[in-house]
Amino acid sequence: MIAEALNRLVRELTKLPSIGEKTALRMAFHIISLPRSEAQSLAQSIIEIKEKVTLCSVCFNITDCNPCSICESDRSNSDTICVVESPAHLAAFERTGQFKGIYHVLQGVISPLRNTSPDDLKIKELVTRLQQGKVKEVILAMNPTREGETTAIYLANIIKPLSLKVTRIAQGIPRGGEIEYLDESTLKSSLEGRREL
Amino acid sequence: MPEYRTTAVILTIRDYGDIDRIVTFYTSDFGKVSGIAKGAKKSLKRFGAALDLFSHVDISFFTKETLSLVRINHCHLKQSFPSLHKDITSMSYGSYMAELINEMTAERVAHRELFHTLIKLLSLIDSSPFKEDYLRIFEMRFLVASGFRPTLTHCLDCKQKLEKGPRFWFNIPRGGVVCPSCALNKNNLHPVSLGTLKLLEQAGNLTLDKIERLNFSSQALEESREIMPHFVQYHLGKELKSLKFLEKIRG
Ligand SMILES: [Zn+2]
Ligand SMILES: [Zn+2]
Numbered sequence: 001m002i003a004e005a006l007n008r009l010v011r012e013l014t015k016l017p018s019i020g021e022k023t024a025l026r027m028a029f030h031i032i033s034l035p036r037s038e039a040q041s042l043a044q045s046i047i048e049i050k051e052k053v054t055l056c057s058v059c060f061n062i063t064d065c066n067p068c069s070i071c072e073s074d075r076s077n078s079d080t081i082c083v084v085e086s087p088a089h090l091a092a093f094e095r096t097g098q099f100k101g102i103y104h105v106l107q108g109v110i111s112p113l114r115n116t117s118p119d120d121l122k123i124k125e126l127v128t129r130l131q132q133g134k135v136k137e138v139i140l141a142m143n144p145t146r147e148g149e150t151t152a153i154y155l156a157n158i159i160k161p162l163s164l165k166v167t168r169i170a171q172g173i174p175r176g177g178e179i180e181y182l183d184e185s186t187l188k189s190s191l192e193g194r195r196e197l
Numbered sequence: 198m199p200e201y202r203t204t205a206v207i208l209t210i211r212d213y214g215d216i217d218r219i220v221t222f223y224t225s226d227f228g229k230v231s232g233i234a235k236g237a238k239k240s241l242k243r244f245g246a247a248l249d250l251f252s253h254v255d256i257s258f259f260t261k262e263t264l265s266l267v268r269i270n271h272c273h274l275k276q277s278f279p280s281l282h283k284d285i286t287s288m289s290y291g292s293y294m295a296e297l298i299n300e301m302t303a304e305r306v307a308h309r310e311l312f313h314t315l316i317k318l319l320s321l322i323d324s325s326p327f328k329e330d331y332l333r334i335f336e337m338r339f340l341v342a343s344g345f346r347p348t349l350t351h352c353l354d355c356k357q358k359l360e361k362g363p364r365f366w367f368n369i370p371r372g373g374v375v376c377p378s379c380a381l382n383k384n385n386l387h388p389v390s391l392g393t394l395k396l397l398e399q400a401g402n403l404t405l406d407k408i409e410r411l412n413f414s415s416q417a418l419e420e421s422r423e424i425m426p427h428f429v430q431y432h433l434g435k436e437l438k439s440l441k442f443l444e445k446i447r448g
Contacts, residue, residue: 018214103323110285112292113209113250117445118285145249150282181239182218 006032044128058129060105060122062087070094070103077101079136083126084153085109089179093141098188101139104129109142109151118154126155130162130180137165139194143179144169167194198259198271206298206315207252212238220269222256223298223315230308232258232267236241247274251281251291253316276316278323285446287327291319292439294335301343301433304393311342318407329422330413336425337400345432346401348373349394355379364388367424369431370446387424393417397425417433 013024033040055061056068080101082192084090090103106121130138138159142148156166168192170193179187205222218237222230237244247254253276258267281291302308308381309400326442340346346373351358353373359365365374366386376392380386396417400408413421426440
């Protein structure tokens with residue numbers, strides 16, 4: 001019985017990103033050693049976050065109110081939209097305090113290896129937002145990796161006919177980089193040095 | 198720990214923990230090798246721009262016999278195939294080749310010819326205009342290299358050479374073609390013309406420097422598209438994600 005419950009927990013934990021079986025097992029034993037109240041609070045917070053957090057219906061960032069606080073607030077550059085892969089990347093740009101525009105979260109990048117096609121991302125929703133005519137510039141801020149570049153070029157090709165300015169964050173971020181982990185000055189300069197596509 | 202050096206193509210990259218990445222290479226000297234690139238997610242000092250999908254790189258790595266993962270020491274970019282990602286179709290072509298090798302080859306079994314075929318076809322896709330022909334050529338050469346060469350020159354049943362006739366029939370589970378008189382029940386058989394069979398046969402026979410001369414007609418592309426990817430997946434025993442992607446974007 002113990003083995004069964006343990007296996008189940010390990011299986012669930014290995015579904016989390018970057019968690020291998022060994023790490024999952026270590027986490028599981030740690031959870032076993034916790035006082036009941038702490039284990040309960042961990043389980044409860046997982047359930048709570050699923051109940052409270054939704055995607056913003058405008059920008060698709062994670063939020064507890066809809067539309068999210070960024071979409072609801074008066075941003076001084078609200079005619080500039082920064083398109084990012086994930087809520088984590090949005091948070092990284094917000095931490096710079098540099099960007100006063102609005103965001104759009106694609107919820108992924110185009111990836112044949114993961115069978116993520118343009119239709120699986122929030123691209124139609126982006127185009128609809130752009131067609132409303134309030135946005136003048138689109139900043140494409142995907143990771144400078146093969147799949148990020150594929151996505152940026154694909155987006156540039158469908159946005160350009162809308163006669164908007166399309167820019168790509170600067171390659172101050174080296175290819176293969178990861179936005180989440182870059183220091184703020186690199187991120188700032190990548191915004192300053194963005195280029196038109 | 199001994200250090201090895203080789204040249205390779207990057208097949209997959211995934212995050213591991215907060216700062217590391219696990220990279221799968223198809224190497225010239227050791228076949229498929231997966232390794233951990235310590236700190237690759239956070240710092241670009243060591244690996245720079247080299248750790249990107251489908252890049253052609255020189256690598257060095259350490260290995261411990263007890264571990265299946267090697268430790269990537271150094272990775273230097275040789276060729277980045279920069280046009281691959283300028284179009285989602287060429288990107289999916291490159292992805293399909295990488296996925297095929299990743300899914301269908303065993304770890305640490307070297308196959309130099311297959312490695313050179315991969316480099317050659319990535320280069321061809323990278324140079325415009327790229328053609329769907331390259332996928333069919335790659336599949337054929339891949340099947341030959343893996344010992345799954347389909348029988349395209351004579352009938353599987355009566356053994357007659359396929360020389361004339363408007364149409365023959367490909368049987369995927371049996372891995373070859375039957376002539377019209379042997380193809381009584383055409384369920385699960387795919388029609389294929391002599392021209393297409395000859396092209397595929399040549400794709401498997403020509404030396405690498407000559408394969409770009411092959412030119413698939415639209416009929417040959419249509420027929421071979423209905424056969425080759427299915428034949429490959431039949432041997433793999435599962436569907437390839439990049440093929441599903443290709444079908445989706447083709448609409
Ligand atoms: Zn929002
Ligand atoms: Zn026959």
